[in-house]
Amino acid sequence: MLLNITLHKNQAANYQPADLGFLLHKHPDKVQEFELSYGKAHVLYPELTEQFCTASLLVEVDPINLVRSFKGPASNRQLEQYVNDRPYVANSFLSVAIAKIFRSAMAGQCQNKPELAEAKLPFTIELAALPCRGGTELLEKLFKPLGYEITAEAIGLDDQFTEWGDSHYFKVKLTNQCRLADLLSHLYVLIPVLDKDKHYWINEEEIEKLLRKGGDWLKLHPEKFLIIRRYLNFRQRYTRLAINQLTTEVAANNTADNQEEKIEKPLSLNKQRIDQVLTTLVSLPVKKVLDIGCGDGKLLKQLFNSKQFTQATGLDVSSQALAIAENRLKLDRLPEHQQARVNLLHGSLLCRDARIKDFDAICCIEVVEHVDEDRLPALEKVLFDYAKAPYIIVTTPNSEYNQRFGLEPGQVRHPDHRFEWSRQQFTEWTRLIADKYHYNVTVSGLGEVDQELGQPTQMAVFTLHE
Structure with a gap:
């Protein structure tokens, strides 16, 4: 040819x-x-x-x-x-x-x-x-x-x-x-x-390739649905997934993420979270790290820049987020031996997936609150029983602090949050998880301390019993 x-x-x-x-x-x-x-x-x-x-x-x-x-x-x-x-x-x-x-x-x-x-x-x-x-x-x-x-x-x-x-x-x-x-x-x-x-x-990875390589031009193409169907060999399930992601996910996520970022911007909470998680990981004997719900790859970028970590893997349900992460990491510009240190996976944290096993540490940053409460047991089973990394780090908003952001009682920071826990609720959840799956847990806060309401973000570090 x-x-x-x-x-x-x-x-x-x-x-x-x-x-x-x-x-x-x-x-x-x-x-x-x-x-x-x-x-x-x-x-x-x-x-x-x-x-x-x-x-x-x-x-x-x-x-x-x-x-x-x-x-x-x-x-x-x-x-x-x-x-x-x-x-x-x-x-x-x-x-x-x-x-x-x-x-x-x-x-x-x-x-x-x-x-x-x-x-x-x-x-x-x-x-x-x-x-x-x-x-x-x-x-x-x-x-x-x-x-x-x-x-x-x-x-x-x-x-x-x-x-x-x-x-x-x-x-x-x-x-x-x-x-x-x-x-x-x-x-x-x-x-x-x-x-x-x-x-x-053809598998779900082809959706990711299509949306990543198609870039912005595919969204604007008058025959985008025809392109998607034929590219995915008319596989109805994959076609629906690709069309849904292309037409709704980007706009919805951008609007919601901008809203949360705007609320938390005065405290630069996102940067503080990334920095604190990275500091915690550096202090632990870990080399292979999985970031579940990696989003646009901010933590992965920091992990890649540290010589301590030999493998930085990100998993996200959003192909668009993975495309942004790939661009942030500049994977196309890295030599092959450096590309091997970073991996991006398309998948869900609610499903058993062999690709998420055998990591030294797993990070779950601002993710659990996006899961329906009745589906939390599935997440817990996958994260703490199936993947069962020696170290697992979880962060989530402190709902008590929301009033400092001008939010009304019951109002959440991000429209996709299914819930937000108080400090007591989060602590109780972490203790139940630790007892059930044989972990020790340490709970702390991130961000500016308020004597009455605590800190805006909560963090738990789970350590597997020897």
Whole structure:
């Protein structure tokens, strides 16, 4: 499969076509080869003039090795696994190659010429054979709203038997003036949408990838629901989850989080919480830390910056929050050995998940109050019995302090809080948990001390009995 990216000269702009090498982080004078789990990829520059520069990504798929190493569900159509179009046409294999080989470019990173990474430049994309189950009409629905001009030539089923008509493959040229990062993001998402036949098993992680790589442009795309459905292979459950997150979660969370931040801002409580939890973790003999409900990754960033911690993992039910955390941590810009120190997981703290086991410490910062009280036993079971880390840190608001924020009795700081505990209620809960699951517990407060109402945040440190 072949992808050509051409940068054209714009006389009014201060750059040269050869700067495409800086943008892609691939030198025009070299032919580079990359190993992939399903074959090999090559990057080369077949044409370079004063007027334009073309970079080619050539991906070779080994279909026999691929089917022998495939660990997904078995297919009833055994022959199709060996005889298919996978090695020859632009499909999800190409998307994976784009994300891996042009990772820095997709992140908008260009160390030598950062101004070019942010500039809208004239590009042409050529795809030698692009599956398009939906024809040119679908091509236009997907690419025109993003500003592309489209030229598509249908490929006949057979040159000798023209009466057989055209196939669903097209030779496609796309032109646009945009950021290279946006262009690569468009291709990463939309190529599998056009093919509608992803080569790997679809699970909830694909929702996270779609929302993360789709970025802001997907939210504004008039065909976003079509894109989501086809990207997720029409899996109804995953489609509903993705649509709900895309259309409601971001606006609701931003409004609610802004409200809580505005209430607590005079005391900088969020920063105090992060600092105190980090100080506590540093004082403990822990190296692998899980932050449940990691949100936008503030604590993960601090853990990553400390040499004490060899593994910082964040889990959150919100794909959008994980995308923000990934951006905060700048994962795309880290070398591979540093990327291995940070991990982002999409999941719920109410479900048993093997990925949350075997950590030295688990943090649950301002999370429990977002859980319905009748579901707290499920959280407790997962956190203190299933995961059962040697150290568990829990923080939650002190409801008594709310009047210092000007809140009325019974009013909570965040509209998604299902409850907020007083100091006595929190202390009683921690003691019950400690007795039931064989932990010792120490309860303290965070923030400015009020002699009558205590401190705005409560913190419990659970230590597992030896």
